[in-house]
C-alpha cells in the first residue's frame with residue numbers, strides 16, 4: 001500500500017470537549033461481570049450496589065480496657081466475677097455489685113450498661129473501686145450493636161471505585177467476593193518513522209518512543225492488561241498490520257499520525273481495516289487532532305482512540321479521553337475527571353481559541369503554571385501534579401483568582 005496524498009484543510013470545526021467526551025463514553029464496550037475475591041478488587045468498580053450481609057458490631061462492644069458494670073451501681077465498689085476479652089465473651093450476667101474485666105473490642109456482657117476505664121479504678125484482688133472521673137455520658141465507652149452498619153443497609157453505590165477502605169468495608173460486611181467487570185484488554189501502538197525502541201542507539205533525527213510506555217503506565221492505574229505494539233513505521237500497510245495485531249483488544253490506543261500531514265496515517269489506516277471514524281479533532285490545547293473510530297466485530301465493535309503524537313498532547317488527551325473511556329467501560333459511576341477550584345499563585349494570561357489544559361504545580365495553597373507549555377515538551381508533564389483548565393478566549397486572570405485544576409496524582413481514583 002502507498003501512502004495517500006495530502007489531505008488539505010479539515011472541513012468541519014473541532015468538536016467541543018464535553019460533547020466529544022460524551023460521544024466517546026457512549027461508545028464504551030460492554031464487558032462481562034465476574035465475581036472476584038474482595039481482597040483482589042483493588043482499583044475495580046463495583047458492578048452493583050453493596051448491601052451489608054451482617055450487622056457491625058453484631059453485639060455491643062467495649063471501646064476501652066476496663067470494667068463492665070451497671071450504671072445503677074455507681075460509684076461502686078464491685079466484685080470482679082469474670083472476664084470478657086476480644087474473641088472470648090463472658091457467658092454470665094453482670095448482677096448488682098458485680099463487675100467484669102473487659103478489653104477493647106470485647107463483647108459487653110449481659111446485665112452491664114457501662115464501662116469504667118481501668119485508669120479510673122483501683123483493683124485489690126477481686127475487688128475494684130472507683131477512683132477517677134465517671135464517663136460522660138455513662139455509656140460512652142460502649143459501641144452499640146449496628147453502630148457501623150446493620151444487615152441489608154446500603155453501603156456503597158454501583159460504580160464506586162474499590163480502594164483499600166471500600167475493600168475492608170465489603171469484607172467486614174460479609175462479602176468475600178464482589179461483582180466487578182473483567183479486566184480490559186488494551187493495545188497501545190506507537191507510530192512514527194522517527195521512533196526507536198527505548199535503549200536503541202539514536203541518530204539525531206530519531207527519538208525514543210516514550211508515549212507507549214507512558215500511556216501503558218496511565219492505563220495500568222486501572223484493571224487493564226496492556227499490550228504494547230511498535231514503534232510502527234509511517235507506512236499505511238505497517239499501521240494497518242499493527243491494528244490487525246491488536247484486533248482482539250477491547251480498546252486500541254495509537255499515538256502520533258493523527259494530524260493533517262502526509263505521514264499522518266491513522267485515519268487512512270482505520271479506513272484500510274474497515275473501521276469507521278466517529279469524530280476527529282476537538283477544540284482543546286494540547287490535543288486537537290484526537291480521533292475516535294470503531295472497528296466492527298462479530299460480537300462488539302472495538303473502540304480505537306487515536307491520540308496526537310506530541311507527548312503533552314498524548315498525556316492530556318489520555319487524561320481527558322482514554323482514562324474516562326476505560327473507567328466507563330469498567331463501570332465507573334463518574335468516569336470523567338472532576339475539577340477542584342484553587343487560587344492562582346500568579347496571573348494567568350488570556351486564553352486562545354481552544355480550551356487549554358496547562359501543566360501546573362499545586363502546593364496545597366496555590367497553583368503555579370509551568371513556564372514551558374509546548375505540547376512537544378515532556379519535562380513539564382513530569383514536573384506537573386495538575387492540569388489547569390483555561391477556557392477558550394478567557395480574559396487574563398489575576399493572581400489569587402480561582403481556577404479549575406485536575407489533579408494528576410490520584411491514581412485514577414475518580
Ligand SMILES: Nc1nc2c(c(=O)[nH]1)N[C@H]1C(S)=C(S)[C@@H](COP(=O)(O)OP(=O)(O)OC[C@H]3O[C@@H](n4cnc5c(N)ncnc54)[C@H](O)[C@@H]3O)O[C@H]1N2
Nearest residue numbers: 190192209210211212256257258259264288308309310313
Ligand atoms: N499543518 C498542521 N500541522 C499540525 C497541526 C495542524 O492542525 N495543522 N496540528 C498540530 C497539533 S495541534 C498536533 S498535537 C500535532 C499532532 O500530530 P500527530 O498526531 O500527527 O503526531 P506526529 O506528527 O506523528 O508527531 C508529533 C510529535 O510527537 C512525537 N511523537 C510521536 N509519537 C511519539 C511517541 N510514541 N513517543 C514520543 N514522541 C512521539 C513526534 O516525534 C513529533 O515530534 O500536529 C501538529 N501539526
Ligand code: MOO
Nearest residue numbers: 286287288313375
Ligand atoms: O493540539 Mo496540539 O496537541 O497543541 O500540539
